[in-house]
Amino acid sequence: MLEKALRGSPKYWGWVAFLLVLIGAGAACWVWQLTVGLKITGMNRDVSWGFYIAQFTYLVGVAASGVMIVLPYYFHHYKTFKHMVIFGEFLAIAAVVMCMGFIVVDIGQPQRMLNVMLHPTPNSVLFWDMVVLNGYLFLNLIIGWICLEKDRLNLPHPKWLKPIIYTSIIWAFSIHTVTAFLYQGLPGRHYWLTAILAARFLSSAFCSGPAILLLVALLTKKVTKFDPGKEAIATVAKIITYAMCVNVFFFLLELFTAFYSNIPGHIHSIAYLFVGAHGHTGMVPWMWSAAILAILSLILLVPPKLRDCQCLLPWSLGILVAATWIDKGLGLLIGGFTPNHFEQVTVYWPTGPEIMISLMVYGTGALVLTILYKIATEVKQDLGVSQKIECACEKKEESAAQAPEAHAHAH
Amino acid sequence: MNQNRRHFLKFVGLSAAAGLCFGPVRGLMASGGPAASSAPAETAAGLRAKRWAMVVDTRVLNSAETIKPLVDVCHSQHNVPDIPGNKNIKWIWGAPFHEAFTDMNTNYLAEGVESRQYVLLCNHCDNAPCVRVCPTKATYRRPDGIVTMDYHRCIGCRYCMAGCPYGSRSFNFGEPRLNLDLAKLNKEYPTRMRGVVEKCTFCVERLEAGKVPACVEAAKGALLFGDLTDSGSEVRKALRGNFTIRRKPSLGTEPSVYYII
Numbered sequence: 268m269l270e271k272a273l274r275g276s277p278k279y280w281g282w283v284a285f286l287l288v289l290i291g292a293g294a295a296c297w298v299w300q301l302t303v304g305l306k307i308t309g310m311n312r313d314v315s316w317g318f319y320i321a322q323f324t325y326l327v328g329v330a331a332s333g334v335m336i337v338l339p340y341y342f343h344h345y346k347t348f349k350h351m352v353i354f355g356e357f358l359a360i361a362a363v364v365m366c367m368g369f370i371v372v373d374i375g376q377p378q379r380m381l382n383v384m385l386h387p388t389p390n391s392v393l394f395w396d397m398v399v400l401n402g403y404l405f406l407n408l409i410i411g412w413i414c415l416e417k418d419r420l421n422l423p424h425p426k427w428l429k430p431i432i433y434t435s436i437i438w439a440f441s442i443h444t445v446t447a448f449l450y451q452g453l454p455g456r457h458y459w460l461t462a463i464l465a466a467r468f469l470s471s472a473f474c475s476g477p478a479i480l481l482l483v484a485l486l487t488k489k490v491t492k493f494d495p496g497k498e499a500i501a502t503v504a505k506i507i508t509y510a511m512c513v514n515v516f517f518f519l520l521e522l523f524t525a526f527y528s529n530i531p532g533h534i535h536s537i538a539y540l541f542v543g544a545h546g547h548t549g550m551v552p553w554m555w556s557a558a559i560l561a562i563l564s565l566i567l568l569v570p571p572k573l574r575d576c577q578c579l580l581p582w583s584l585g586i587l588v589a590a591t592w593i594d595k596g597l598g599l600l601i602g603g604f605t606p607n608h609f610e611q612v613t614v615y616w617p618t619g620p621e622i623m624i625s626l627m628v629y630g631t632g633a634l635v636l637t638i639l640y641k642i643a644t645e646v647k648q649d650l651g652v653s654q655k656i657e658c659a660c661e662k663k664e665e666s667a668a669q670a671p672e673a674h675a676h677a678h
Numbered sequence: 679m680n681q682n683r684r685h686f687l688k689f690v691g692l693s694a695a696a697g698l699c700f701g702p703v704r705g706l707m708a709s710g711g712p713a714a715s716s717a718p719a720e721t722a723a724g725l726r727a728k729r730w731a732m733v734v735d736t737r738v739l740n741s742a743e744t745i746k747p748l749v750d751v752c753h754s755q756h757n758v759p760d761i762p763g764n765k766n767i768k769w770i771w772g773a774p775f776h777e778a779f780t781d782m783n784t785n786y787l788a789e790g791v792e793s794r795q796y797v798l799l800c801n802h803c804d805n806a807p808c809v810r811v812c813p814t815k816a817t818y819r820r821p822d823g824i825v826t827m828d829y830h831r832c833i834g835c836r837y838c839m840a841g842c843p844y845g846s847r848s849f850n851f852g853e854p855r856l857n858l859d860l861a862k863l864n865k866e867y868p869t870r871m872r873g874v875v876e877k878c879t880f881c882v883e884r885l886e887a888g889k890v891p892a893c894v895e896a897a898k899g900a901l902l903f904g905d906l907t908d909s910g911s912e913v914r915k916a917l918r919g920n921f922t923i924r925r926k927p928s929l930g931t932e933p934s935v936y937y938i939i
Contacts (some may be wrong), residue, residue, distance in 0.1 A: 302853040303852060303853070304850065305872075312845070313845070374833050374834045374836075375834020376871075376874060379814075379831070379833045379834075382814040382831055383814055388812065388813050388814060388815050391808055393813035453807065453840055454807055454931065456840065506902045532781075607840075608775070609780065
């Protein structure tokens with residue numbers, strides 16, 4: 268099926284070329300980092316993980332979120348998602364590829380990476396994270412590819428795949444739980460040392476991931492003949508809304524515990540993020556933006572009238588993604604490391620090269636996603652499923668409305 | 679058959695050549711340094727304990743001036759680079775009370791106690807979080823309680839830095855030799871490469887050679903070092919006779935560095 272990715276419009280190739288240039292520019296920075304070390308990043312002895320690991324964490328959530336499409340289809344036989352499932356699985360693949368990329372660029376000695384497998388250490392959560400992420404990538408590759416191949420040949424999905432699919436659904440929850448365990452089991456890091464962290468990770472993943480999926484699907488709808496269908500879009504939007512409500516609720520639980528208990532350690536990180544500490548207020552505008560955007564996204568998503576409005580939906584989703592990204596892609600790591608173990612503030616902010624290297628990884632993910640989605644949409648087109656309807660009434664109305672214009676063009 | 683034999687001989691020859699090339703380099707770079715690879719007779723003379731521990735007499739070691747010689751001797755013996763800024767490397771350093779003992783929010787602290795500087799270093803915890811989180815066993819705990827590192831296995835993931843609640847770990851963000859005076863290198867101890875984490879090791883290389891840690895030697899009695907399981911040891915005597923505290927005991931890490939107040 269890969270050959271489908273090798274034929275495309277100039278627009279397609281233009282986009283691929285743009286991504287390759289982006290990856291190339293980022294790769295140049297990465298080579299620099301490999302030569303001189305991580306000193307070109309903003310990380311330091313107090314904030315020893317930064318932008319890379321934060322993006323890793325966010326993207327594990329995106330990878331896990333594919334299950335929000337897969338689960339209703341397989342566990343509840345929700346047929347509306349039949350043709351969306353593959354896009355959820357392919358997004359998961361691209362996201363896991365990016366996760367691995369962010370780990371590779373973050374570690375100081377990437378050539379020794381295989382030590383994690385050569386000296387397996389079950390007491391380290393990082394070892395388990397490696398296991399679950401690789402497993403999830405593998406599961407999605409098998410499932411996605413075989414299902415699509417069988418669809419293309421008009422054959423039923425093999426029976427032996429069912430148990431693997433069920434495994435992958437449970438597995439999706441495990442990848443983000445284990446990623447949360449990376450943080451929530453560390454003594455003395457109060458912002459992370461909370462039993463609800465894994466639940467917060469899952470809730471934020473299950474709103475932000477499907478939001479990204481839906482945004483990509485809407486874009487795909489615009490540039491190809493693929494149409495996920497109104498009902499599928501509405502259902503995903505509903506899932507996103509519920510997950511975002513839970514996500515905001517969980518965060519409020521954190522606030523209550525920290526501030527009502529009045530335990531300084533629990534308050535300090537949150538205070539640093541939202542009001543600043545020791546005169547350092549760099550995170551304050553970001554965190555308040557996240558809070559306002561989160562509320563705004565709920566205002567736009569909770570009322571069915573606004574949620575179902577097709578022209579508003581991309582904006583609502585974009586706002587939601589921005590809010591959850593600031594919370595998890597910036598605040599989580601910086602808040603966890605600040606104040607440091609001496610109750611002092613060391614300011615961290617990613618440097619230019621750090622951003623460029625991150626863009627390289629994001630570019631790679633986008634390229635993987637582009638190729639996989641190109642294949643999937645072409646297969647759907649060959650099968651004639653989930654296509655934009657040519658003879659629907661709205662089309663008639665449209666053509667009626669545009670009739671004079673069309674005539675003008677004809678002349 | 680002939681073909682196989684030829685391949686085999688080729689392989690053996692190449693392996694031997696590779697061994698000749700890399701053998702000496704490996705010997706030089708071994709994390710234990712020359713002391714670790716020295717003759718067994720000398721190793722037998724090394725200091726042994728069931729549980730190493732340290733007691734800091736903060737009444738004596740109480741200021742930047744008294745702590746500086748310890749820092750200097752440790753950092754020069756272990757080729758610890760002096761890097762300006764917050765990407766620096768520290769094995770041992772001094773800090774005021776409210777930074778060292780953050781969970782003791784005692785207002786109106788005794789004047790003498792508040793104004794002191796406290797020696798900070800790796801606590802060599804019984805339940806070391808850095809050992810627990812390390813994904814490659816590059817950081818490990820020896821049977822005598824010392825938490826040490828294999829710089830050649832470390833992948834530089836810095837999970838141990840997130841895990842250590844004492845800020846005792848440093849990462850080589852850049853090439854450490856750039857910030858070292860190469861003329862003054864201690865050739866008895868290896869320098870590190872960029873991309874790995876490092877920290878105090880209670881001078882395992884000196885213990886092997888029968889010497890106490892460098893800071894203990896430099897402190898002239900203000901740092902006590904000995905076996906915690908031996909009730910007659912110097913550290914146990916000091917713990918019996920003085921009021922001591924440890925850093926962040928509530929985290930359950932069981933530090934082995936005690937502070938006489």
